[in-house]
Amino acid sequence: MEEKIMFDNPNIGILGLGHVGLPTALGLADIGWNVIGADDLKSKAQDIANGDAPFYEPGLSEMLIKNINSGRFSVASSVEEAIDASDVIFVCVGTPQNDDGSADLSQIENAGRTIAQNSNTNKLVVEKSTTPVSTSLRIKDTLRRYAKENVEFEVAVNPEFLREGTGLYDFFNPDRIVLGVESEAAKNTLLQIYLPLLAQTNPSDISDKEIYEAKSNDKFVITDVNTAELIKHASNSFLATKISFINLVADICEKSGSDVSKVAKGMGLDPRIGSSFLQAGLGFGGYCLPKDIKAFTKIGEDLGVDMSFFREVDNVNIRRVDQIIDKLKGKLWVLRDKTIAVWGIAFKPGTDDIRESPAMALIEKLIEEEVKLNLHDPKAMEEFKRTSLSEYSNIEYFTDPIDSSNNVDAIIIATDWPEFKSVDYKNIKDAMQYPFVLDARNLLNPVEMLDIGFDYIGVGRYS
Ligand code: UGA
Secondary structure: OOOOOOOOOOOEEEEOOOOOHHHHHHHHHHOOOOEEEEOOOHHHHHHHHOOOOOOOOOOHHHHHHHHHHOOOEEEOOOHHHHHHHOOEEEEOOOOOEOOOOOEOOHHHHHHHHHHHHHOOOOEEEEEOOOOOOOHHHHHHHHHHHHOOOOOOEEEEEOOOOOOOOOHHHHHHOOOOEEEEOOOHHHHHHHHHHHHHHHHOOOHHHOOHHHHHHHHHOOOEEEEOHHHHHHHHHHHHHHHHHHHHHHHHHHHHHHHHOOOHHHHHHHHHOOOOOOOOOOOOOOOOOOOOHHHHHHHHHHHHHHOOOOOHHHHHHHHHHHHHHHHHHHHHHHHHOOOOOOEEEEEOOOOOOOOOOOOOOHHHHHHHHHHHOOOEEEEEOOOOHHHHHOOHHHHOOOEEEOOOHHHHOOOOOEEEEOOOOHHHHOOOHHHHHHHOOOOEEEEOOOOOOHHHHHHHOOEEEOOOOOO
């Protein structure tokens, strides 16, 4: 008879302590599990072990210190040590993009091989990183090929749905927990791990009966491994589609003198459509949506499916930045030697992450136009200074957005940080060379801005 559970009260290992791995590790520790994390980047692992969060995420530093102090979260001195100490290993390593848009799975393969070569006991290996369909089956092959004698592995897929900036909130308040499994034993092990989160109890208070009955909880979506991988890729591609969709609608609004924010409201109140992800603007960025839609397109094409629909979703997004530059030129004509304040560098508010940020693409184009740049972002300025764009000689950095507006020819709002709503625009207007605000995120109220006396342009609202 098949085992009912693979591990009772498992020790949990997390490989990769980035934006996915660290919140997951701390979340699991916080609900009562013993978690050991590891990262190939030794300096990062050391910082985390010392209680220093390696990136900004609301509540992360506090959660890190709390769980180090409770003794439930620790950082291994090597990946091998974490593997040895764990029964269930969550693989949270990076899946960057290859030049052809496909996912570079070398870190995943390497994690599989390292787990196999260093495991002396059976393990459940859970793929949490976002990967194309069938990747977990390749992990399984790798584990088998490099396994020591008498050591067995199972694989499972448990995609993450953590948004940057609300990663911890999302861990503790999941819409769904997708478990792609190949056996009852793996399924019950994962149900056991997540049940304390939904039942709000300690792992030790959960009975076997509750574990076996947990599958009927609506939050759990239990599938085969390939389906679980597809749920993640399809979800992010759908979110990207919604954004490109509303951005195209914004273009029609501009040409027809309509207001995209009202169109989005009117559409979004239909529960079949939903109001989220209908904010028109500079387009989607970050480490997930742009990469995932490309990888989803590529895997679909490799499987012989015509993916031109998704290719276009991406193309619409890439064009957003050029449209903003065209609007700027439409107002200021020649950009060379003009002083432009850009507010916002992060790919979205609530994070210092600038990877694939539309604001970065915009800044790059402004540099090509040889403007003088006044930059401000509440969190991401230090990240920017580490990039090659910061080598441009004509950049000044401002910790206060008001100071950044002195004598500028335009302000561009490139990230919708809520704090940009409450700055004193009356003062700003007087300080500017010419009071022009190009609101690439539709953050501000156009009527109020026009009342103050600004020349104001948003996206899909006023041409
Ligand atoms: C995204 C997904 O939302 C998460 O569910 C998923 O877990 C995560 O990717 C991942 O795969 O790890 P994230 O990359 O943190 O999360 O960012 P989002 O909140 O999805 O925003 C992505 C981009 O879309 C941002 O640049 C944002 O400014 C833009 N956006 C979002 C819009 O332009 N309009 C909108 O209406 C919403």
